[in-house]
Amino acid sequence: MLKGNVLAVTSGKGGVGKSSLSVNLALALQKLGKSVAIIDLDIYGFSVPKILNIDAKPKTFNGKIIPVEAQGIKVMSMGFLVKDNEPIVWRGPMLGKMIQHFTEDVLWGEMDYFILDMPPGTGDVALDMHLMIPQSKEIVVTTPHKAASFVAERAGSMAIKSKHEVIGVVENMSYFKPEDSDQKYYIFGKGGGEELASQLGTELLGQLPIQEADENSETPAIAAETTSLFKEYLNLAEKIDVKFQL
Ligand SMILES: Nc1ncnc2c1ncn2[C@@H]1O[C@H](COP(=O)(O)OP(=O)(O)O)[C@@H](O)[C@H]1O
Numbered sequence: 359m360l361k362g363n364v365l366a367v368t369s370g371k372g373g374v375g376k377s378s379l380s381v382n383l384a385l386a387l388q389k390l391g392k393s394v395a396i397i398d399l400d401i402y403g404f405s406v407p408k409i410l411n412i413d414a415k416p417k418t419f420n421g422k423i424i425p426v427e428a429q430g431i432k433v434m435s436m437g438f439l440v441k442d443n444e445p446i447v448w449r450g451p452m453l454g455k456m457i458q459h460f461t462e463d464v465l466w467g468e469m470d471y472f473i474l475d476m477p478p479g480t481g482d483v484a485l486d487m488h489l490m491i492p493q494s495k496e497i498v499v500t501t502p503h504k505a506a507s508f509v510a511e512r513a514g515s516m517a518i519k520s521k522h523e524v525i526g527v528v529e530n531m532s533y534f535k536p537e538d539s540d541q542k543y544y545i546f547g548k549g550g551g552e553e554l555a556s557q558l559g560t561e562l563l564g565q566l567p568i569q570e571a572d573e574n575s576e577t578p579a580i581a582a583e584t585t586s587l588f589k590e591y592l593n594l595a596e597k598i599d600v601k602f603q604l
């Protein structure tokens with residue numbers, strides 16, 4: 359049993375920014391003084407270790423796993439357990455075991471927040487998560503394109519059916535705004551986030567800009583504190599924190 363608030367970051371689609379959001383939101387919540395852990399439940403497509411540039415492997419203590427800590431965030435990921443990025447070929451029941459393993463066999467301690475970085479879609483991992491972590495609340499991520507929100511909706515509907523509270527929608531890659539201008543360019547269209555939020559009967563919590571990656575950084579997918587993307591992550595963290603106090 360995880361001791362703390364649990365927030366699952368979901369979407370019907372891959373590549374919409376779930377993992378980026380999980381990590382950046384964790385860092386933003388930490389800025390607000392919260393202790394945060396990330397459980398990377400994207401067993402096949404783990405990316406949290408890469409985003410946080412973690413090389414270390416977790417140590418064990420009395421048969422339990424000590425989570426790896428990076429930038430003050432505790433992390434557990436399949437990426438720590440496989441050698442040299444070898445592909446993982448498992449069936450459903452083994453995936454379920456992994457969720458249990460990551461929640462029960464890791465010495466998390468008490469945290470303010472556990473963020474679950476979910477795989478895309480509504481497959482075995484999502485089903486098992488809904489059963490094993492019933493207290494989890496969810497945010498659904500989409501891109502602004504209307505068709506994207508249509509696919510993301512399935513993840514949200516599943517959460518609602520399994521009685522998980524969807525606390526809101528985050529629209530990612532909403533627009534591009536050059537740092538030296540106020541002009542916003544809606545590269546991927548408009549309206550997907552609003553539409554999804556109304557379909558799910560929830561609110562649009564944030565619209566995140568497209569941020570050019572700083573390829574010289576060791577963590578290009580982490581928003582630098584000078585960027586408008588970082589400010590949006592902070593706003594989002596504040597809103598989410600309020601939702602959990604209610
Ligand atoms: N707001 C953004 N601006 C620019 N690139 C982004 C943004 N959000 C995500 N990305 C990039 O999009 C790709 C997919 O993001 P990722 O977080 O891995 O998505 P998912 O976990 O949903 O598959 C990554 O290369 C990531 O760096």
Ligand SMILES: [Mg+2]
Pocket residue numbers: 376377378400403405475476
């Ligand atoms: Mg991901």
